[in-house]
Amino acid sequence: MIEVPFTQYGLKFRFVEETDAEFILSLRTDPKLSRYLSDTDADIDKQIKWIKAYKAREANNTEYYFMYTDGNDQPLGLCRLYNVDPVTKSYTSGSWLAKSGIDVLISIKADLVLMQLAFETLDLKICNIDVRKDNKKMLRYHKQFFNITHEDDGNVYLKMDYNDFKKKELYLKSIITPKSN
Helix, strand or coil: CCCCCEEECCEEEEECCHHHHHHHHHHHCCCCCCCCCCCCCCCHHHHHHHHHHHHHHHHCCCCEEEEEECCCCCEEEEEEEEEEECCCCEEEEEEEEECCCCCHHHHHHHHHHHHHHHHHHCCCCEEEEEEECCCHHHHHHHHCCCEEEEECCCEEEEEEEHHHHHHHHHHHHHHHCCCCC
């Protein structure tokens, strides 16, 4: 069970609420940020309706959509665990979006937190992701630890198991931990 809010690596995480619809749309409809995402309608009422449907999936423990903020509760970004399957102990990670201009380490911290939640707290064993083929930067990042399972015309599908996660966790912790002189 995930208890929110919680703070990790200087970021505060909580579940997305209907009141976050405007922030979510501001990111999902930003042409630069959303170029690798599925299209999103800019209608606030549709976003609120989507969040209401999501909250039912959250209550069933099949999906978790997080907002993460800084120490002053200023929204920084979003990330999501979905297709959570307790039988196969697998999940899909995605819906990664962060405000323009924030330090890339913030996104790396959020990635690490989400995986720690899935693998350690929820005791899941397999993470699945899909990345658009044109999103070369994200493909390069994920190929370090994920294995490609297949591709289609627009996407690359990747998988990471718990052992690969532990390697990635060590590596990411070394990146986000300040070095002492």
